[in-house]
Amino acid sequence: MEFNVVISGVGGQGILTAEHLLAQTALRKGYKVRAGEIHGLAQRFGSVVAFVRFGETVYGGSVPDGMGDLILGFEPVETMRYINFVKDGGVAIVNTKKIPPVQVSMGLYEYPSWDEIKFWLSERNIKLIGIPAEDLALKAGSALAVNTVMVGAAIKLGLLPFEPEDIKDTIKEIFPAKLHDLNFKAFDLGYEAEPEIA
Amino acid sequence: MARIGTILGEPGERLLLMGNEAIARGVLEADAAVASTYPGTPSSEILMVLSEVAPKVGLYAEYSTNEKVAFEVALAASWNGLRSVVTMKHVGLNVAADSFMSAAYQGTKGGMVVVTADDPSMWSSQNEQDNRMYAMFANVPVLDPMDPQEALEMTKYAFQLSEEVGSLVMLRPTTRVSHTRADVKIGDLPENKKNAVRLWGHFEKNPEKYVVLPSRARRMHPEVLERIEKAREILENAPFNWEEGSGEIGIIVSGISYVYLKEALHKLGIEDKVSILKIGTPFPLPLKKVESFLRKFEGGKVLVIEELEPIVENQIKVLVYDKGINVEIHGKDYIPRIYEMTTRRIIEALEKYLGMKHDVDFAAIDEHFKKVSEKLPPRPPTLCPACPHRNTFYAIKRNAKGKGIYTGDIGCYSLGALKPLETMDTIVSMGASIGLGTGMAHAQKDKRVYAIIGDSTFFHTGLSALANAVYNKAPMTVVVLDNRITAMTGHQPDPSTGLTATMEPTKFIDIAEIAKAMGADYVAVVDSYDIPELLKVLEEADKHQVAVVVSRQPCSLLRTRIQRKKGESWPLYQVDPDKCTGCKVCINAHGCPAISFDKEKNVAVIDEVMCWGCSGCAQVCPFDAIYEKLPDGGRKYDVLDEENKRRWQQWNSML
CATH class of the missing domain: 3.30.70.20 (Alpha-Beta Plaits)
Known part of the structure; x- marks a missing residue:
């Protein structure tokens, strides 16, 4: 059994931390782990993708096209930009907060509508779960906790072999103590979130 | 922010380490005394974690002003009998090459490892040169790790090999090794490291070796060739080259491509039908091992899989010719020569090579993806909110009123080339803005030239170019975007920061004072957040021959991070x-x-x-x-x- 998670969004949204949270949990649960990321120029508010793969056997750090079980999309357009990595019949958990790229603000491009996004996902039978992750993160105490909210929603889905306590243990392990409560709350809000768009 | 994974675990512990962290751990396990670098993606984290732990383990770690200096710092440590490592991105070796090529002749004393991280697909680079070529060029052994665990093992091995042979040894991870996190089993730390003992060497003068005059270089060249053959003998038994499987399909695979191959075979369900020769030392190639593998396929064919250039493939083709082995060698006729390797690329190559079909319909995914992608607004990386560079670019462009040529440079500010700022007409290499600007000023006269360079890049290779511009009277405005840090690669301090790699206070070197000392005709320092002042200063600068404008304000990403921590x-x-x-x-x-x-x-x-x-x-x-x-x-x-x-x-x- 192998698990392939794709995480995408805008540089600065905490994608690498979400990756770290899942990868560290998988490691503690005894799985072999590979997590892939890109650093440097690509991180500066541009489009970012990371991968977490774990199981009894794992190979490279990148999920091959069409083999991701799940995508955690921190932004709607950035979800679609990496949809090729998701398998037919997979799941897309999407933060519904749109961040228009400068090119859209300049009027050079249109931001796609939810109807379009829903249609594209339905064409490949990918299930959409849209949650207001940024609002929930703010409710937990900081917009920077979007990543933990998204991880909470992913665990709720039941596709990954982790219990909420497993993630909370990792939160304790990798975050400084003063951020524990905030992230526990963010996790719970993500876990309990009702899909806003589906 | 999640705490960065520590590399100071207990022996036998499994840690989630990025490839670069695993290399750093290997450096400590090998008891290296000196580590130097000029940061560059994808290599930067090696020194970031080493400098963080340096005081706790007695390591001397430094951010040098460029890769050549960094190389020389490590080389001197080796010549003092210490183990040393220098790290850089692949193109960094172009900067260090002058000393690297000489040192390849002169050899080492303490083990010295040169880590150059290649960037296939150019995620954060201006090219995807394959530095295994440099190893062949210099006759220096190169190790090509497949994953973070092997990167750790190879790092330790490389020091040993360097000492056995007396040569530099190159370790060449690629982006997907350097930036993949994996479960890594760590080894023990030497007593020196556990007790934070700073090691000091001793320099024994030996002009025959250390002073490379032509007569001595002529004597050294045959020694270089002897060393590489000695390394080849040793590498025949290196734990990174092995055979596995006994199927009838013969495949030779190098470096990270091995893990993609394994996954591809698994997906295709043909794991038991292949024999693999895995290569971890692409140069010098263990020819005996390769020959004995090839002999099993006489009358048939063997496929060579490697990322980028056909380094292993071409050496094998020479071997086949020299030894008269009756095997067809395939490689780049099936495996792409450009961009990074992926599992999919190997699946597709094997489908063609073996005439079979995989069950994931890539064509359908591609077709859907193409349709979707065409509707998506692009999101290239962009300068951060409150980035001080944005104001400076805006002011440069507004001041020039369409009559400017903007020679640019490498850093976050390279993004000034993109919409909507579009204030960069050339980018070539580190420090090239001022050299190109000087040339532009002597090649045309209808437009004022603005050379735009960051603080770290200025110290890297801008210094000598500025001296050249003043000396050769090039009418131009050099704008230094001084955010006081090497921002793009993760905020490493530089001479404009006032801190060393281990965060000790040191001299703040003021770029404006340097420009004055060099004799620039006009020098001004301005706050990047004050646009009217920027415009005033740039207008005045235009009236002078060589003008230097230092636009100063710390990186906003770093500033807000510090403020958040302080609760401000x-x-x-x-x-x-x-x-x-x-x-x-x-x-x-x-x-x-x-x-x-x-x-x-x-x-x-x-x-x-x-x-x-x-x-x-x-x-x-x-x-x-x-x-x-x-x-x-x-x-x-x-x-x-x-x-x-x-x-x-x-x-x-x-x-």
Whole structure:
């Protein structure tokens, strides 16, 4: 059994931390782990993708096209930009907060509508779960906790072999103590979130 | 932010380590005494973690001003009998090559490892040169790790090999090794490291070796060839080259391609039908091992799989010819020579090579993806909110009024080449802005030349180019975007920071003072957050021959991080919808990612979460429609008042 998670969004949204949270949990649960990321120029508010793969056997750090079980999309357009990595019949958990790229603000491009996004996902039978992750993160105490909210929603889905306590243990392990409560709350809000768009 | 994974675990412990962290762990396990670098993606984290732990393990770690200097620092350590490592990105070796090529002749004393991280697919680079070629060029052994665990083992092995042979040894991870996190089993640390013992060497003078005059170099060249053959003998038994499987399909695979191959075979369900020769030492190739593998396929064919250039493949083709082995060798006729390797690329190559079909329909995914992608707005990386460079670019462009040539350089500010700023006409290599600018000034005279360079890049290779510009009287304005740090690669300190790699205070070297000392005709320092002042200074600079304008303000990403830690806040700017006319100057001429446009209401909108408080947008707004939202709910429209200028000064002295 192998698990392939794709995480995408805008540089600065905490994608690498979400990756770290899942990868560290998988490691503690005894799985072999590979997590892939890109650093440097690509991180500066541009489009970012990371991968977490774990199981009894794992190979490279990148999920091959069409083999991701799940995508955690921190932004709607950035979800679609990496949809090729998701398998037919997979799941897309999407933060519904749109961040228009400068090119859209300049009027050079249109931001796609939810109807379009829903249609594209339905064409490949990918299930959409849209949650207001940024609002929930703010409710937990900081917009920077979007990543933990998204991880909470992913665990709720039941596709990954982790219990909420497993993630909370990792939160304790990798975050400084003063951020524990905030992230526990963010996790719970993500876990309990009702899909806003589906 | 999650705490960075520590590399100081207990022996036998499994840690989640990035490839670069695994290499750093290997450096410590090998008891290296000196580590130096000029940071560059994808290599930067090696020294970041080493400098973090350096005081605890007695390691000397330094950020050098460029790769050549870094190389020389490590080389001297080796010549003092210490183990040393120098790390850099692949193109960094181009800068260090002069010393690297000489040192390949002169040899080492203490083990010395040169880590150059290649960047196939150019995620953060100007090319995807394959540095295994450099190893062949210099006759230096190169190790090519497949994953973080092997990167750790190879690092330790490389020191040993270096000492056995007396040669530099290159370790060449690629982006997907350097930046993949994996479960890595760590080994033991030597007593010196456990007890934080700083090792000191001893320099025994030996001019025959260390002074490379022509007569001595002639004597050294045959020694270089002897060393590489000795290394080949040793590498025949290296644990990184092995055979596995006994199927009838013969495949030779090098480096990271091995893990993709294993996955591809698994997906295709043909794991038991292949025999694999895995290569971890692409140069010098263990020819005996390769020959014995090839002999099993006489009368048949063997496929060679490697990322980028056909380094292993070509050596094998020579071997087949020399030894008269009757095997067809395939490689780059099936495996792409450009961009990074993927599992999919190997699946597709094997489908063609073996005439079979995989069950995932890549063509259908591609077709759907192409259709979707065409509708998606692009999102290239962009300067951060409140990035001081944005104001400087805006001012340079506005001052030049269409009559400027902008020679650019390498750093976050390379993004000034993109929309909407588009204030960069050339980018070539580190420090090239000033050299190119000098050439531009002597090759045409209808436009003023603006060479745009960052502080770290200025110290890297801009210094000698500025001396050249002054010396050769090139009319130009050199604009130094001084954010006091090497921002793009993860905020490593440089001579403009006032801190060393281990965060000890050191001299702050003022670029403006350097420019004055070099004899520049006009030198000014200006706060990047003060646009009217920037415009005034740039206009004055145009009247002089060689002018140097230092636009200074710390990186906003770093500043806000420090402020968050201290519990400080920054001002928030908002758009007054009653005054905003929807002219979009803030978006089309300035372009902060915190600003978007509400088409229905025809007004600009500032995202509260993303605004980092620089006021740049308010300064460029022609209708004074952007104000500072005061804590009491009031509005301040005069964003250039004394209070704000004092605040920027305070930020400027934060580092």
